[in-house]
Amino acid sequence: MQKSLIAVSSITYAMKAKKLLNNMGLYCEIQKTPKNLGSGCGYSIRVRDDLRYIFSILDAENIAHKAYQKLPE
Amino acid sequence: MIYFDNSATTFPKPSAVITKACYSLKYLGGNPGRSGHKMSVRVADEVYKVREKIAQFFNAKPENIVFTLNCTHAINFAMKGIMQSGGHIIISSLEHNAVSRPAFALAYNRKNVSVSVAKVAESNEKTIANFKSLIRRNTKCICMMAASNVTGEILPFKEIAAVCQKRGICFILDAAQGAGVMDIKLGEGINFICCAGHKGLYGLSGTGVLISDGKYPLSTIIEGGTGATSLELKQTDFLPEQLESGTINVPGIISLGAGVDFVKENGIDNIRRKEDRLCDIFASQVGQLDNFTVIREDNKEYAPLVSFSYKNANSFEVTEYLSNRGFALRGGFHCSALAHKSLGTVEDGLTRFSPSVFNSELEVRKVVTELKKVNNIGI
Numbered sequence: 001m002q003k004s005l006i007a008v009s010s011i012t013y014a015m016k017a018k019k020l021l022n023n024m025g026l027y028c029e030i031q032k033t034p035k036n037l038g039s040g041c042g043y044s045i046r047v048r049d050d051l052r053y054i055f056s057i058l059d060a061e062n063i064a065h066k067a068y069q070k071l072p073e
Numbered sequence: 074m075i076y077f078d079n080s081a082t083t084f085p086k087p088s089a090v091i092t093k094a095c096y097s098l099k100y101l102g103g104n105p106g107r108s109g110h111k112m113s114v115r116v117a118d119e120v121y122k123v124r125e126k127i128a129q130f131f132n133a134k135p136e137n138i139v140f141t142l143n144c145t146h147a148i149n150f151a152m153k154g155i156m157q158s159g160g161h162i163i164i165s166s167l168e169h170n171a172v173s174r175p176a177f178a179l180a181y182n183r184k185n186v187s188v189s190v191a192k193v194a195e196s197n198e199k200t201i202a203n204f205k206s207l208i209r210r211n212t213k214c215i216c217m218m219a220a221s222n223v224t225g226e227i228l229p230f231k232e233i234a235a236v237c238q239k240r241g242i243c244f245i246l247d248a249a250q251g252a253g254v255m256d257i258k259l260g261e262g263i264n265f266i267c268c269a270g271h272k273g274l275y276g277l278s279g280t281g282v283l284i285s286d287g288k289y290p291l292s293t294i295i296e297g298g299t300g301a302t303s304l305e306l307k308q309t310d311f312l313p314e315q316l317e318s319g320t321i322n323v324p325g326i327i328s329l330g331a332g333v334d335f336v337k338e339n340g341i342d343n344i345r346r347k348e349d350r351l352c353d354i355f356a357s358q359v360g361q362l363d364n365f366t367v368i369r370e371d372n373k374e375y376a377p378l379v380s381f382s383y384k385n386a387n388s389f390e391v392t393e394y395l396s397n398r399g400f401a402l403r404g405g406f407h408c409s410a411l412a413h414k415s416l417g418t419v420e421d422g423l424t425r426f427s428p429s430v431f432n433s434e435l436e437v438r439k440v441v442t443e444l445k446k447v448n449n450i451g452i
Contacts, residue, residue, distance in 0.1 A: 010106065010314045011121075011314075012135070012313055016121070016135060019121075031109065040305075041302075042300075042302065064311075
């Protein structure tokens with residue numbers, strides 16, 4: 001599955017998202033948000049599952065996601 | 074030195090706390106939430122784990138755990154954040170300066186803020202009634218302590234929080250003397266808990282926590298770098314980063330996690346039971362001495378500390394005498410102007426005995442023996 005990058009609010013929310021997704025057996029890693037995806041110095045989560053599914057999980061836990069991009073395979 | 078000043082800060086610290094502080098200094102390099110390299114993210118992960126531990130301990134969400142320098146900072150963040158747009162605030166007559174000074178600073182400096190002091194009475198019912206009688210249409214916040222740092226008296230904060238919940242008033246709890254020895258959790262009207270990390274939670278000095286239930290957004294009183302929204306001039310507006318401007322105290326936070334683990338493993342009830350027993354021994358023995366007065370009343374409940382006065386010398390002289398004989402107790406006014414005015418002890422202050430879980434009955438008997446000598450032959 002193609003990986004995607006989702007910009008979240010902060011490192012705390014990136015950690016929360018990673019723990020949540022990892023606990024569900026889903027791949028999730030944290031990285032700095034690239035400049036084209038955020039307003040500087042934020043954090044993103046790298047995921048590889050269906051984005052709609054990931055967003056539904058994040059939304060249920062009030063983890064705001066600002067922007068996303070598909071990563072090259 | 075036998076240490077009985079644990080209400081100021083606990084000592085010794087559990088070995089796991091010391092180990093974690095050393096581990097952090099040795100191995101957890103990097104600034105969490107800033108640089109994004111692997112070391113930085115690893116530290117952020119460790120910090121987040123502590124947020125989770127504290128959240129679980131106080132029934133909060135990890136993202137609503139704000140690390141501060143101490144309890145005073147946490148109270149200032151909460152109180153000034155809530156009162157930013159003005160209104161009326163109520164505090165109790167036993168408050169530490171950590172509550173009373175920011176409240177009165179708001180009232181002195183801002184035309185749209187007023188403060189009332191509710192008298193802590195001889196019974197909880199009367200105290201609750203005193204708080205209720207002061208509530209006005211514009212009362213925005215009640216901020217009060219769980220237990221007095223001067224007398225140990227436990228205030229009816231749960232009942233007053235419930236009143237706040239019914240009336241739509243924000244309730245801020247100063248849990249400096251309660252966290253770690255009392256079952257304190259968010260909910261049932263408690264919107265914010267402020268506590269020190271270095272007292273009953275056995276962390277290092279320079280640690281405190283503000284715990285929010287997320288219902289009341291706070292304005293900031295300091296702004297700066299948060300590691301988020303860096304290109305915006307407007308302060309980050311979500312917890313915890315909103316209130317964590319500047320680099321956080323990583324060794325303090327990591328070791329605070331070990332302190333919380335220590336409290337959980339030992340059990341709040343067990344810790345409290347032991348400290349209460351030590352206080353009961355102290356209070357009953359010293360209470361029998363002709364020249365000493367122990368500040369305790371039969372119908373009241375106390376956190377594990379005991380304050381007393383000596384007829385023939387002030388509290389500074391008593392603590393100096395004890396210090397010279399190897400006992401660390403605190404005398405004076407305990408940063409509590411309101412409490413000493415209420416208690417009528419502004420002249421001589423009080424001497425405070427506050428054990429931790431590491432103290433023994435033998436140590437208590439030793440200090441009591443010393444006070445018996447004072448009783449018989451003076452200082």
